[in-house]
Amino acid sequence: MSNGSDQQSQTKKDSKAKTNKPSIVNIVNVAVAVIHYKDQYLLGFRDATQHQGNRYEFVGGKIEADESAAQALIREVAEETGILLDNNTIVKLGRLYHDYGDKQVSLQVYKIELTAEQYEQHRHCEQGLEGQALTWVSKLQLLAGEYHLPTANKTILEWLKLPSKIAISYPLAHFGTHTDAAAAWLQHHQEKLASESWVYIRLKDANSKHLTEQLITARPDILAILPNDNEQPLNGQGSLTANETEIGQRIVGKHLTHSTLMQCFNEVGSPTVLTQSLSKDHPLIVSCHDIASIMAANKLANMRIQQGLPPVIGTFVSPVLATQTHPDDTPLGWEAWSALAELADMPVIGLGGLEPAMLNQALQYGGISVAGISQFI
Structure with a gap:
């Protein structure tokens, strides 16, 4: 190749x-x-x-x-x-x-x-x-x-736990035409998520913790990736309920956006205070778009291993192809995506314009998994 x-x-x-x-x-x-x-x-x-x-x-x-x-x-x-x-x-x-x-x-x-x-x-x-x-x-x-x-x-x-396909939840705004968008979001994901799938739940809404808890309760077979800022108990209280203890066992990782990842290190590459606030209870999955973010991910991964913390188990490298959700983003294409994948010190997950049938193509170009929204739910 x-x-x-x-x-x-x-x-x-x-x-x-x-x-x-x-x-x-x-x-x-x-x-x-x-x-x-x-x-x-x-x-x-x-x-x-x-x-x-x-x-x-x-x-x-x-x-x-x-x-x-x-x-x-x-x-x-x-x-x-x-x-x-x-x-x-x-x-x-x-x-x-x-x-x-x-x-x-x-x-x-x-x-x-x-x-x-x-x-x-x-x-x-x-x-x-x-x-x-x-x-x-x-x-x-x-x-x-x-x-x-x-x-x-x-x-x-820890790397071997990654599945070959990861679903990403729809944003709540996708259901904005419904009388009750939250209820429509919950029903759709409850019914459409594949059995025993991993799903990155990325709701940017005040109801996100409540909806996350409801979805995981309704679908006890799924495993969830949550944003790293979701550190407090899902019910917003100071202690975990019995239900949340069970839910916590089905959280397989916390996600860092590209911007959050880059904020983990200053201009000379030294860790910032933010690095110390990252989840110490769960592995991390990070988003990367370019060489600089891959290098930051590698540095973070090495630091967490040295500190005995749950590792960085994967990186979403995107966008591979053009997407409807981000039409202004220039796609990498498979060759450039492969070049970035080669630099990563952790498993690479293809994201952006992909569908499950493209898994073999991702494997040929140096990835381990594929992810997406509409084609995966």
């Missing part, structure tokens, strides 16, 4: 020099392969004599000086398991920098889904080509923490 024009390529090169990597000279660059077939994920087991031994791990290994991360990943997986990934779609999840004390690592993490034929060929293999134990585990077991992974992998598990 083409990475865009010469100008875009140069922009990517220039921008990579600005990424928020720790100032560590002796850092080990590692390619990590999150290999799966549907909801079955492949794990290896590290020998007790190895660094971070007696732990399960995703397959992967050191990136050599003459290799790209993807090339290293294909080579390492073949050497360790015999699985050949040359023709598989390799999707970047993100990059992680972790200091174990005795070793510093930079993990470039990719997700690869096997074909049914590949899975059948390898699913009964209990030992890798280097003698290491191999096992297939369910996504449910993996996310539940039933398999002890190295510390740096904690963020990867």
